[in-house]
Amino acid sequence: MQVIIDTDPGIDDAIAILYALRHPGIEVLALTTLGGNVGLGVTTRNAGRIVTLAGVPTPVHPGADVPLGREPRSETAIHGNDGLGGVAFPDPTVAPSDEPAVAAMARLLRAAPDKTIDLHCLGPLTNLALLVQDAPDAAARIRRVIAMGGAIDEPGNVGPRAEFNIAHDPDAAARVLAAGLDFTLIPLDATRQFRADAAYLDRLRATGSPAAIASADLIDAYFAQTEHQAKGSESRPLHDPCVPLLALNENLFRIDPRSLGVELDSGALVPGPHAIRVAMGLQADALRSALSEGLAE
Ligand code: RIB
Ligand code: CA
Helix, strand or coil: EEEEEECCCHHHHHCCCCCCCHHHHHEEEEEEECCCCCHHHHHHHHHHHHHHHHHHCEEEEEECCCCCCCCCCCCCCCCCCCCCCCCCCCCCCCCCCCCCHHHHHHHHHHHHHCEEEEEEECCCCHHHHHHHHHCHHHHHHHHEEEEEEHHHHCCCCCCCCCHHHHHHHHHHHHHHCCCCEEEEEECCCCCCCCCCCCCHHHHHCCCCCHHHHHHHHHHHECCCCCCCCCCCCCCEEEEEECCHHHCCCCEEEEEEEEEEEEECCEEEEEEECEECCCCCCCCCCHHHHHHHHHCCC
């Protein structure tokens, strides 16, 4: 399957991108970046570093640095000032493209047969909202969108009901939900079920694969007293890797139809008119195996 990955790397983004780049079942046509976790300059450089470590030449197109019409918030507290938890990644061997994210998305979608490219969204939805606004004909050619974001029954992580990717740019999320795309959302309700422990990191390292070893180092940097676990026993949730994992292993997720909207003030998802698919559960052990196998390719 052909995929454009829209991302704000970000520790968990990096693991998702390494998995997608290395997996034979996914052809990553481009990475498009946005400010999100740590600002556009850092996320864009990190995208180039991740591509370099993966050894899979892939164009990187910088996109939106800030949300539509509101002030950004930063997540350096979780991802570190370098956005990758201080984990040693090579410098990018190729500079980012001069072609901006939305122009690249539109070009790729218009050049490909209709409904043959998927969009994997690992950060706020600003770039996708701008594509819908500026190139609606191209957006209509997307086969499906799989996005990490939101909270349905789970508490939020940036507010009582708000999750970072949606709440960072709720205006963008509202526009994307209203666009009528084939949209599958993976909220905290699912991703909080997907974590790693020390034994899993040993398993990743034992593969000897640079992508798996780097992912183990990234998860190590991600270990912290997590919201719902005993101190240090498991990592923070592996949010973004759920996106490419669902694309390749949909049978390992429980997906429900939901009609949702966005509460613009809080950034929370609320019942609303937009019918989408929402992953509410997953088979964590099987997905950990799928992740380690993909990273070991
Ligand atoms: O809430 C989790 C999301 O916010 C993930 O995409 C993580 O990378 C951060 O961007
Ligand atoms: Ca992210």
